[in-house]
Amino acid sequence: MTKFSPRLMTRYQELLPHPEDFAAFEKVSKTRWPKTIHVNPLKATPEWTRERLNERNISFTQPDSLPETFFLQNVPSLLGGWWEIQNGFFHPQEMASQIPARILHPIAGDAVLDMAAAPGNKTIQLAGMMQNHGSLLACEPNKERAKALRYMLGRAGVSNAGIALQDALTLPPDLKFDKVLLDAPCSGEGLLRKKPQTLKAWSEKYVIHKAQLQAKLLLKGADLLKRGGEMVYSVCTLAPEECEGVVTTLLHERPE
Numbered sequence: 001m002t003k004f005s006p007r008l009m010t011r012y013q014e015l016l017p018h019p020e021d022f023a024a025f026e027k028v029s030k031t032r033w034p035k036t037i038h039v040n041p042l043k044a045t046p047e048w049t050r051e052r053l054n055e056r057n058i059s060f061t062q063p064d065s066l067p068e069t070f071f072l073q074n075v076p077s078l079l080g081g082w083w084e085i086q087n088g089f090f091h092p093q094e095m096a097s098q099i100p101a102r103i104l105h106p107i108a109g110d111a112v113l114d115m116a117a118a119p120g121n122k123t124i125q126l127a128g129m130m131q132n133h134g135s136l137l138a139c140e141p142n143k144e145r146a147k148a149l150r151y152m153l154g155r156a157g158v159s160n161a162g163i164a165l166q167d168a169l170t171l172p173p174d175l176k177f178d179k180v181l182l183d184a185p186c187s188g189e190g191l192l193r194k195k196p197q198t199l200k201a202w203s204e205k206y207v208i209h210k211a212q213l214q215a216k217l218l219l220k221g222a223d224l225l226k227r228g229g230e231m232v233y234s235v236c237t238l239a240p241e242e243c244e245g246v247v248t249t250l251l252h253e254r255p256e
Contacts, residue, residue: 005202008189015240029192035075037090038098038121039068041128042157044089046070052084066102069095088155093121096190100183100234101125108133110178115168115221118145120152122183127158136161137177139168169220180221180231184214184246190236211241215249222254 009026016022039049046067053060059073070090079085079092101122106112108131117123117138127136138153138161140146146165153161164171168182187207188199214235221231233250235242 005199007204008199008202011204012238031193033094033193035072035079035092036094037070037072037079037085038093038125039070039090040088040124040156041068042124042132043087044084049084049090052089063095066095066098069098071095086155088124088157091121091124091152091156094194096236097121098125100181100232101129104179104181104230104232106130106134106136106179110134111176111226112136112179113168113171113175113177113181113221113224114138115180115182115217116140116184117163118142118149120149120156122181123149123153123161124156124158126181127153127156127161130160132158132160134160137164137175138162139164139166139171141165141167169216171220171224173223175224176226176229177224178226178229180225180229181234182214182217182221182231183234184210184217184242186210186214186235186237186242187239188236189238207237207239207241210237211239211245214242214246218246218250219253222250 012025013022016025039046046062049070053070053072058075060070063069085091102125104126106126106129110130111134112126112130114123114126114136118140123136123138130136138149140149140163143165146163150163187202187210189202192199218233225231233247237243
């Protein structure tokens with residue numbers, strides 16, 4: 001049975017004072033999401049993917065609003081051995097993870113910044129929407145994670161992206177972008193139903209630390225936008241300090 005940090009659960013009982021709301025939250029947190037893949041439009045189509053899944057006798061569904069997303073029903077826990085994944089035709093990626101890039105919706109010719117790019121699923125999405133045209137800068141300060149990011153982009157056929165081995169906070173201020181994606185490092189509370197073990201070290205102090213980092217990154221992203229540009233901020237957490245709190249900081253510091 002899945003067990004969560006007692007303090008984390010107490011915190012959400014305080015945030016969700018109505019018993020039925022907390023019960024619904026706890027139920028969702030213990031419900032496994034189906035295996036999900038995202039089709040890489042640089043190499044494949046939804047129609048081609050349906051044929052490959054049918055060949056493997058894999059049952060699947062597709063949301064009407066997300067034609068490149070497939071929910072897989074009868075698959076093993078690990079998909080990495082599939083040749084389609086090894087060659088970048090599609091890759092495992094949960095639906096929630098696919099939403100930020102879709103909302104940002106860059107087009108061919110845009111100048112785009114991915115401020116925290118590794119492991120690269122969202123970067124691949126952005127490049128696919130841009131049809132490999134325009135410029136895409138992917139930041140990753142960790143050398144090993146940057147190497148993995150380069151491998152992911154290479155096998156996906158991404159040719160319009162450059163990897164900056166640096167913290168996005170250190171980008172020069174004269175760089176300007178049409179679109180900025182900040183899928184920020186966070187406390188990971190949204191991973192409760194996926195990887196509850198990752199929250200063993202959870203603490204409110206850690207939440208505050210991440211919120212402060214996110215605010216710095218979000219302010220930097222705003223400063224790197226061209227006039228009329230667009231930015232999407234996303235986190236895989238539910239903490240109000242890292243969600244509403246960070247956005248409030250941005251609106252206070254950059255009222256324009």
